[in-house]
Amino acid sequence: MPIETHPVDVLVVGAGGAGLRAAIEAQAAGAKVGLVCKSLLGKAHTVMAEGGVAAAMGHVDPLDKWQTHFRDTMVGGKLLNNPRMAQLHAQEAPDRVRELELWGAVFDRTQDGRILQRPFGGHSHPRLAHVGDRTGLEMIRTLQDRAVSSGIDVFMECTITKVITGANGVAGAFGYWRTTGAPVLFPAKAVVLATGGIGKAYTVTSNSWEYSGDGHALAYDAGAELIDMEFVQFHPTGMVWPPGVKGLLVTEAVRGEGGILRNKDGERFMWKYLPEERRNEYAATDEEAKRWVEAASKGQTSDARRPPELSTRDNVSRAIYTEVKEGRGTPHGGVFLDISYLPADHVRRKLPSMYDQFKELADVDITKGPMEVGPTTHYVMGGIRVDAETGESTVSGLFAAGECAGGMHGANRLGGNSLSDLLVFGARTGAGAAAHAKGRRDQPYVDPVQVSTSERELAAPLERGAGEDPYALQRELQEMMGRLVGIFRVDGDLQEAIGEIAKLRARLPNLAVRGGRVYNPGWNLVFELRNLLIVSEAITRSALQRTESRGAHSRLDFPETDQAGWGDRNGVVRRRADGSMEVATTELPAMSDELRALLGGAH
Amino acid sequence: MTEAHIAHLKVFRGEPGGATRYDEFDVPVEEGMVILDALHWIQGNAAPDLAVRWNCKAAKCGSCSGEVNGKPRLMCKTRISDLDLDEPITVEPMRSFPLVRDLVSDVSWNYEVNKSIQAFTPPAGLPQEEWRWQQQDIERVQEYRKCIECFLCQDVCHVLRNHETEKPFMGPRFLVRTAGLEMHPIDEGDRRGYLKDTGNIGYCNITKCCTEVCPEHIKITDNAIIPLKERVADEFYDPIQWAWRKLRGKPAAGAAGTPLPMLQGGSASDAPAAAKGDKPTSEG
Ligand SMILES: Cc1cc2nc3c(=O)[nH]c(=O)nc-3n(C[C@H](O)[C@H](O)[C@H](O)COP(=O)(O)OP(=O)(O)OC[C@H]3O[C@@H](n4cnc5c(N)ncnc54)[C@H](O)[C@@H]3O)c2cc1C
Ligand code: SF4
Ligand code: SF4
Ligand code: FES
Numbered sequence: 075m076p077i078e079t080h081p082v083d084v085l086v087v088g089a090g091g092a093g094l095r096a097a098i099e100a101q102a103a104g105a106k107v108g109l110v111c112k113s114l115l116g117k118a119h120t121v122m123a124e125g126g127v128a129a130a131m132g133h134v135d136p137l138d139k140w141q142t143h144f145r146d147t148m149v150g151g152k153l154l155n156n157p158r159m160a161q162l163h164a165q166e167a168p169d170r171v172r173e174l175e176l177w178g179a180v181f182d183r184t185q186d187g188r189i190l191q192r193p194f195g196g197h198s199h200p201r202l203a204h205v206g207d208r209t210g211l212e213m214i215r216t217l218q219d220r221a222v223s224s225g226i227d228v229f230m231e232c233t234i235t236k237v238i239t240g241a242n243g244v245a246g247a248f249g250y251w252r253t254t255g256a257p258v259l260f261p262a263k264a265v266v267l268a269t270g271g272i273g274k275a276y277t278v279t280s281n282s283w284e285y286s287g288d289g290h291a292l293a294y295d296a297g298a299e300l301i302d303m304e305f306v307q308f309h310p311t312g313m314v315w316p317p318g319v320k321g322l323l324v325t326e327a328v329r330g331e332g333g334i335l336r337n338k339d340g341e342r343f344m345w346k347y348l349p350e351e352r353r354n355e356y357a358a359t360d361e362e363a364k365r366w367v368e369a370a371s372k373g374q375t376s377d378a379r380r381p382p383e384l385s386t387r388d389n390v391s392r393a394i395y396t397e398v399k400e401g402r403g404t405p406h407g408g409v410f411l412d413i414s415y416l417p418a419d420h421v422r423r424k425l426p427s428m429y430d431q432f433k434e435l436a437d438v439d440i441t442k443g444p445m446e447v448g449p450t451t452h453y454v455m456g457g458i459r460v461d462a463e464t465g466e467s468t469v470s471g472l473f474a475a476g477e478c479a480g481g482m483h484g485a486n487r488l489g490g491n492s493l494s495d496l497l498v499f500g501a502r503t504g505a506g507a508a509a510h511a512k513g514r515r516d517q518p519y520v521d522p523v524q525v526s527t528s529e530r531e532l533a534a535p536l537e538r539g540a541g542e543d544p545y546a547l548q549r550e551l552q553e554m555m556g557r558l559v560g561i562f563r564v565d566g567d568l569q570e571a572i573g574e575i576a577k578l579r580a581r582l583p584n585l586a587v588r589g590g591r592v593y594n595p596g597w598n599l600v601f602e603l604r605n606l607l608i609v610s611e612a613i614t615r616s617a618l619q620r621t622e623s624r625g626a627h628s629r630l631d632f633p634e635t636d637q638a639g640w641g642d643r644n645g646v647v648r649r650r651a652d653g654s655m656e657v658a659t660t661e662l663p664a665m666s667d668e669l670r671a672l673l674g675g676a677h
Numbered sequence: 678m679t680e681a682h683i684a685h686l687k688v689f690r691g692e693p694g695g696a697t698r699y700d701e702f703d704v705p706v707e708e709g710m711v712i713l714d715a716l717h718w719i720q721g722n723a724a725p726d727l728a729v730r731w732n733c734k735a736a737k738c739g740s741c742s743g744e745v746n747g748k749p750r751l752m753c754k755t756r757i758s759d760l761d762l763d764e765p766i767t768v769e770p771m772r773s774f775p776l777v778r779d780l781v782s783d784v785s786w787n788y789e790v791n792k793s794i795q796a797f798t799p800p801a802g803l804p805q806e807e808w809r810w811q812q813q814d815i816e817r818v819q820e821y822r823k824c825i826e827c828f829l830c831q832d833v834c835h836v837l838r839n840h841e842t843e844k845p846f847m848g849p850r851f852l853v854r855t856a857g858l859e860m861h862p863i864d865e866g867d868r869r870g871y872l873k874d875t876g877n878i879g880y881c882n883i884t885k886c887c888t889e890v891c892p893e894h895i896k897i898t899d900n901a902i903i904p905l906k907e908r909v910a911d912e913f914y915d916p917i918q919w920a921w922r923k924l925r926g927k928p929a930a931g932a933a934g935t936p937l938p939m940l941q942g943g944s945a946s947d948a949p950a951a952a953k954g955d956k957p958t959s960e961g
Contacts, residue, residue: 183812215822284732437709
């Protein structure tokens with residue numbers, strides 16, 4: 075039987091913020107667009123984003139300009155970001171956010187009726203446009219409505235398992251319907267990957283089942299390069315109790331609104347962990363921090379400096395990890411995060427979904443007592459290497475945007491900079507892919523051998539009869555990654571992890587699942603496991619290569635940042651012809667003198 | 678492990694066309710466990726092919742809707758400790774929609790309805806720098822926009838659940854969406870004709886069952902449906918408006934457009950009776 079086939083100009087894989095924004099832009103440029111997602115439309119990770127979208131609109135503090143946003147992003151990323159991406163991001167984010175309002179979004183307001191902006195870790199001004207703590211929902215719904223009303227074809231609950239390539243680069247993609255198991259083919263002149271992150275490589279994560287690094291692995295298989303894969307963000311505040319919600323995110327907005335971190339002895343420990351060179355950016359006393367919170371809660375600025383809890387995520391995560399490790403943790407192995415000293419109705423209004431989340435899932439009333447929190451795997455800075463202007467990868471016609479693309483955030487992402495990244499580079503990549511499709515004279519030739527191989531790989535675990543259970547393999551991988559490739563890394567552990575990954579990979583051909591093709595999660599997991607093994611290996615090998623500590627990557631055996639040895643290079647991962655993984659470095663893209671000047675003393 | 682720490686789950690299984698059944702599982706209960714945790718335990722230990730839809734596990738995405746002991750619930754938000762463990766816990770898919778498999782229902786009809794609603798329509802001439810809204814002016818619209826599209830309200834609404842109406846009914850979720858557009862401070866669209874003749878708002882008899890199940894606590898009936906019904910009534914049934922239109926020869930506001938598809942029969946119609954929770958949850 076011939077495979078169901080949908081030819082398009084631009085195929086967008088992923089319907090989070092990045093994929094939706096890319097699809098809208100490509101369609102507006104005249105391309106015929108297909109949009110594919112593993113879940114239902116509107117359920118991508120973007121829907122879970124809470125705190126806000128960063129854009130230097132200057133509504134709360136007129137001193138905020140793109141230049142300051144650029145500087146904060148680069149400093150947060152420990153200067154390993156692609157400077158051109160950080161520049162475009164800072165310059166274009168305000169327009170992209172305003173555009174959402176034009177499409178129906180309704181952000182919280184300042185007293186003079188404009189879009190309100192809240193403070194966040196690492197941002198030197200109140201910068202995050204938000205809707206309470208459900209900003210991602212507002213964003214995805216707005217983009218979803220825009221995409222649907224502009225007539226884009228959406229293929230939901232459909233998984234892409236292969237990017238098909240030919241002599242002229244990309245030729246399309248192969249996948250299957252999760253609801254029926256039937257294969258489907260999308261011949262395309264350009265493919266945009268917008269598949270999000272990799273959190274399911276770890277046990278404790280804020281990410282859902284979807285985050286199995288599909289886009290990273292699809293690109294890698296197609297011959298594209300990945301960069302910065304050693305940089306995985308462990309968010310400092312995930313829930314630690316009860317067990318079923320361990321890892322679930324507690325938004326940074328809690329700290330943005332004034333939340334205080336304490337250990338079991340009641341000590342406000344973040345004072346101890348502020349990096350010396352940035353200490354002057356933070357309050358000196360509890361009293362000063364309190365004044366800052368009072369002003370911030372009214373949407374005003376004051377001469378007080380920000381509380382120590384608003385240090386960058388990598389730093390706060392290490393601090394919490396250290397407190398717990400040294401025996402000052404809470405009964406459930408976290409630390410306390412307290413916002414209950416503020417008026418209850420204010421907390422409920424600014425953090426409604428956090429209030430519900432703790433009340434309903436942990437029996438904790440956050441207006442009356444502290445939360446218990448600890449680090450959780452949250453975001454991957456590393457991703458598909460792309461051109462800053464167009465989002466094109468190192469394979470012709472293959473594009474990437476959003477969390478699965480690399481370069482924008484360097485060694486550590488600032489909160490709020492992902493949602494803005496999705497908008498800015500989603501739009502640019504959509505335009506880039508549409509232009510590429512338009513410029514292509516040839517009709518993409520879909521190699522039937524690649525299609526039949528993909529079909530066979532897909533069917534194999536169903537036909538094997540007896541074999542290993544994929545869930546067991548996934549649990550082993552996750553436990554191993556958390557133990558050996560977590561917040562603090564060391565040579566011996568990383569070597570061991572590489573061995574473990576090879577052993578797990580050798581078991582892939584024995585995976586067998588029961589049941590049929592219709593909505594069978596065990597079967598779906600087999601493809602995802604393959605991808606998780608690829609990204610786990612890429613993370614581990616890149617972490618082993620970088621013999622220094624920088625941003626989210628902390629080596630116990632190399633605790634210092636080595637500016638001379640590593641400050642000017644990104645790690646790169648690519649596939650060798652024999653299928654093995656090659657790890658190398660590449661020089662950081664050059665920074666113009668103008669941009670360098672903006673960094674002042676930071677470089 | 679003592680008896681008190683085991684939950685007995687009766688889980689709906691099967692595909693359309695084939696025989697459906699209830700499989701029983703004994704699941705060890707952990708502190709704070711929710712129904713979705715129990716289903717994941719079953720997938721990982723007893724039935725790897727058990728179909729269940731979920732994403733966020735934090736009541737934010739609206740994927741994991743189902744019926745627990747006959748009540749429409751988000752399964753990631755239903756605490757096992759709140760249920761009576763002496764009785765089996767029945768877990769079923771949303772019964773108003775067609776079945777895909779096991780606990781997964783086909784909700785695609787909702788996406789078709791959504792497409793038919795006129796999108797946000799801002800005024801052409803007003804520069805965006807001049808859009809100034811006070812927080813209190815948008816609070817109501819923000820309430821509608823909290824919707825996570827779990828479709829539990831659609832599932833519980835007897836108009837949709839009974840599949841007996843002559844014309845299609847858009848359902849509470851899309852009345853909420855329309856209210857969010859109609860009451861947006863600067864939207865210029867007019868969806869009253871659509872509400873009356875395409876969405877058939879008249880079928881709603883204000884039973885408030887939808888409001889009761891909404892996990893986002895949106896006051897669907899009081900804050901969205903009733904104000905929309907009033908707008909439609911003012912436009913179409915107010916004698917002064919009617920006479921005025923006649924006089925000026927103006928058409929009724931907000932043209933109706935193409936009809937919606939009908940919602941096809943749900944899994945409720947061809948499922949075997951469960952020990953418990955088989956009764957439609959609410960009729961009144
Ligand atoms: C709980 C939480 C809170 C957050 N809060 C914030 C915040 O306040 N501010 C901020 O800036 N960032 C925040 N982040 C980060 C941010 O939300 C994500 O980085 C961002 O939403 C990723 O968007 P995306 O478009 O790249 O991918 P996603 O939104 O994850 O979308 C990925 C899409 O790809 C699809 N997909 C994946 N694989 C395949 C495949 N093989 N075939 C077909 N489709 C596929 C998925 O179905 C999905 O549609 C948060 C993240 C989490 C988890
Ligand atoms: S009030 Fe009753 S009839 Fe009306 S939409 Fe809600 S559930 Fe349906
Ligand atoms: S209105 Fe409430 S119940 Fe209905 S779909 Fe939205 S969130 Fe769910
Ligand atoms: S899994 Fe997202 S709402 Fe339950």
